[in-house]
Amino acid sequence: MFLGLYNYWIVVVLMMIGFYIIIAHGNLVKKIVGLNIFQTSVFIFYISVSNIDGGTAPILAEGFNQYSNPLPHVLILTAIVVGIATTALGLALAMRIKEAYGSIEEEEIQQRVNREC
């Protein structure tokens, strides 16, 4: 049981660390870092699913008949792109917020916003 699943458990731990950073930290850049970790961990999970004992990389070649599952690889390639896209946009927003509010700390910005309302 442990041997069969330990890998997933660690992945879960990683995900949760990332998730924690996103919701608990007030620094906008750090939130994005957390988001990255969260997503990357999900990628690891997908790839773990695709893995197969005694398998090899899904590139057809003589002498291999056990290939690991290519589908998750494809999905994750796409997901990575989505990830970087989100990161880029998020960071861009963080820069603009820095310009507009002079800070990238959640509380300070929230205070300024409330003052405007």
Next chain:
Amino acid sequence: MVLLGFLVCIAIAIVRLKDLFAVVMLSGIYGLLSASFFVTLDAVDVAFTEAAVGAGIATLLMLVTVTMTGRYEHSAHHNSIWALAVVLVTGVLLIYGTLDMPYFGSVDAPAQLHVAPRYINNSMQEIGVPNIVTSVLASYRGYDTLGEVVVIFTAGVGVLALLSAVHRPEKDDGIVSVNVSMHEKYLILRVVTKILIPFILLFALYVQFHGDYGPGGGFQAGVIFAAAIILYSMLFGMSTARRVISQPLIQLLSAIGVLVYGSVGVVSILNGGNFLDYNLLSDDPVAGQHLGILLVELGIGCTVTSVMVIIFFNFAGRTEDHMRNERKSA
């Protein structure tokens, strides 16, 4: 196992650290490690991409951002109790979910038995490309990939809409400061790059066109191309780089990439097939598939390169302006 252990340590370190610069670096390392973990799991293409993105581009962008937004995080995390509770609940739910999972690497997991075998067994006859990932990516699930290209394009446009400065003075004083800050951080880089750039470009081309046979393809190639250009601009200053590569042109390229991909699909409709049905691009289906994949990968490469460049230029440019303003105010 060991790698995973490392990953956990790094993640925890990231949580604790307040120095954003270190955090960013660690996240880069995190990306790199997970990439190597992917290699051990036989996911070479993914590893390649993750290395290029997680360790490369993402880190770079974060660095630029940090140079502008300030290096230290000075808020103690608020509402951490609640956050912890939420996280624990989610985590426990996930662990609970793993209990019925097929064991790691098991041969008879449904994922191995249902859809995948068709790809592994028939892709050679149907597509004629040894790299199964490529054939799935570009053909079986080609439409996802179109979506992927559009996503990256969207990001490019979004960044443009957010950051492209209305008027950018061509005075270089600001740029110097940026480069200085960069040089401090990438000292080795500066030395190596001068020699490296041509090789990088060459390598990119190889990756682009060799994607059918080995790991690689349009996306990875695009990132590498972009990396080359970015290095160049970091060495010779943004403005020089901008003179070499004009903004409108690069934006045009990013659009054209998507359009190339799309038009392949449209052509296959006009040839009486379904959208993105490469078989009809030529008389011989396999040849058609080859042609289709080639064009599609080109499209991807084109868009990814230009978007990456756009993003970096605007990030750096914005930082310049910001620093210039700060110096003015100071």
Next chain:
Amino acid sequence: MLAHLPILQVIVPLLAAPSCIILRRPGWVWLFALLVSGSAFLISIALLQQVMDSGVIVYELGGWEAPWGIEYRIDKLNAILGLIITGISTIVLLAAHTSIQEEIPEDRQTLFYVLYLLSLAGMLGIVTTGDAFNVFVFLEISSLSAYALIALGRDRRALWASYQYLIMGSIGATFILIGIGLMYQMTGTLNMEDLSRRLPEVAQTRTVFTAFAFLIVGICLKLALFPLHLWLPNAYAYAPSIVTAFLAATATKVALYLLIRFTYSVFGGSFSFTTLPLQTIFVVLGLLGVFAASITAIYQKNVKLLFAYSSVAQIGYMIVGYSINSTAGLTATLLHMFNHALMKGALFLALGAVMYRIGSVELRDFHGLGRQMPFTMAAIVVGSLSLIGVPLTVGFVSKWYLVLAAIENGWWPVAVLILLGSLLAIVYTWKIVEAAYFKAPQAGNEQVREAPLSFLIPVWMLVSANIYFGIDTRLSVQVATAAAQSLFGVGP
């Protein structure tokens, strides 16, 4: 070409977006975007026609049959969604040119239309696809473009709102990604149809349970279901008027569509409503949402914010209808989806007109508008009446069905609460009416003129739709009922 309509509906806007970059000139781009969205609208009408006559349409992308390839699968449900999305976006675009001139700097305008089209394409992609992972991809297209669009708002709070939306949205998307991954792990497929066939075998596993939970939570984040709604009000309030009108009328509907699609089509109603106490959870959250949001709305000084909160409340109604888990309930939800799109489209577009003339939507700036902008204000009044649910407006139709469904289910208290909720609507809408008709204009606003035709025409198109579908309900009711029945596997 008719066979290709399903894909065309999506790729026409999808490929039009990059083409805009080539066109450059905002004026042309606008016309082009309008043309594109209009043609997408026509396509969606044709599709609805086809579906109603000849049932489900399947389109295999790349010619690879599912589950190996990705397939587009159009049934009555997503045909309706397509109609709503394209219709609203077209009408909203009519007003875009004028409004954008005012609210967005010249050099951003082309990019604005590009993002707008991308967002449109993304939503259409979500609703038409029959592949779980493809949903995720297009979800990201629509979301990313939405973040950027919101950030284009003039007020600097728009940036902060957009960032919060980005974080929330990304968490939601990642949750959905996890859910899909777990489902894939247990079934080995990503195709919805195939999933619905293979999930029952493994339905009892804890993994599938987890997958379901994550999907639901992820979707509810996107749906802004109370209490996960915190990102929505500011995002809508500070986005450019056009964006608000478009997103408010469509975005949450798409999320709701996903909820319905996954619970009924993929997991199957019986599984969904037995494994989790969904019914209880959703009816409680829905009603809480209705009251909490409506009451918050009452205290808003910014009219856009006010209507944003009212949107959260309206989502509550839809969720209540959905939680009844009966054909009648689902019919009510779908009807309200359609009707609410009309109401909020009209209202926010009218607010756009006010924004255009006054440059603010603070309640105090509405003083005296009743005389100065009679047609715009009349539109807002009709929209408000529709929101309250007065007869001969669409609002009444959905209220009627919702209450009837609740009573059929023996949920008398729920029926009462639904109606009490609409009393709150009277309170917060009438604040505006009184401000506009009983107060003298603020200093500096004496010279305000009626909005230009480019605004009034689209606004009144939507308003008259509000009334038309309130009087002649044959179309909307028939389609909604058919869709609901098909989801429950009864009727034609």
Next chain:
Amino acid sequence: MSISLESILQLCIVLPLFATLGIVVTGRYPNLREAVTIGTSLVVFYFVLQLYYGLDRGESISVQWWQLLPGLQLSFTIEPLGMIFALIASFLWIITTVYSIGYMRAHNEKNQTRFYAFFAIAIGCVMAIAFAGNLFTLFIFYEILTLATYPLVTHAGTEAARKGGRIYLGILLGTSIAFFLLAIVSTWFVAGTLDFTTGGVFGPNANTAVVGAILVLFIFGIGKAAIMPFHRWLPAAMVAPTPVSALLHAVAVVKAGVFTVLKVSALIFGIDLLQELPTTQALLYLAAATVLLSSLVAMRQDNLKARLAYSTVSQLGYVTIGALLASSSGIIGGSMHIAMHAFAKITLFFCAGAILVAANKTQISQMRGLGYQMPITMAAFFIASLSIIGIPPGGGTWSKWYLLVGSMESQQWIIMAVLLVSSLLNIAYLLPIPIRAFFPGYQTSPAKFTIKEAPLASLIALSITTVGSVVLFVYPQPLYELASGILATPGTIHGK
């Protein structure tokens, strides 16, 4: 002319709406505008008369419009109760128009076009309500009536108007959405139909508990009937110009309320079922309480219009009682009271308006000796008061008589007592006004007063209504026949 009665029926509803257009178009030329209004009102009344003769000949007239929701049709049909209501409303519209021309001009109000326009819409709704063939149709126009009268109530556009309008809309819309709509949906769910049917729709084996609950919802939901505690909108509506108060809040709106109550109890529940319901008795007492309490409140009002308003509340209570007595003479009394009270109360309001215009007085305490100045007005006031109280020569005599009979038939002694007591209260709060007007008591020589009556138009109007209420006393026969026809109608036309 030879138009089919069906099309006449539709014209009655549609004409006022067209009139609205005409009024808006001709808004710039007051004379033309008012000519349009009067013309329409005359035509509409003529049409209603045609319908009346048709009904008298025993023809069954009904019209189906399109289905608003599956199975729920907009349909109109003529039956005696509706006929009474329509006759009164359409006739008094003419009078009120005449009156308001005088009033509005003398008082030179603003936005008169808007005033006449919404007035016409309101009348259109009233016609639709009167002829509604099923509860659904009735509800729709009931709601529209509320909205159409809102601008009239808040006509002045002042702060006071805003507050009044807020209460007005809040209570009427609120009750109708929260209770009335719920009641209708429940009825639709339980009975499967909303068509008005003699003997009710619920059928013999209906669950009396549920139906009883529905009855409560109806009585509270029909806020226009001003049953306590939902009566406050009526005094609040008195911020409106007097003609509005006169027609809408003495006739159209409030009568729409009690009319609905009567119609629902007679043709949705049916008197037999009504008697069995557990809730009827309680509601009956509530109505009685309303009658008494509002009379008491009325006594303490010094503002004339306010006093009249509260008196209206109590008079409406009579009709509700009549409906809930669930006996034939109760229904007859109730429906006759609609007519009687309409004529009497509109007269009183006309008087109030006249006093305001001519003497610019609103407080009762200022009206001592006013009789010397405005003899005609005060005389009219006196006669109308008699009618309200229910003593000859006022038409009110008959309706109260039948209500008493009804309460005796169903051994509701308490109710009977209430009716008698409240009549005494009526005397106490109405008669002093004209009496003081003519006999100021303390030494004041009539010479000090010079005759200064209201504008002629107004004077004519109020004399007509006074005569009307006297006529109803000496010649109530046709009204009685109509009223007694309500329950006897052969199975009314169904919505399908």
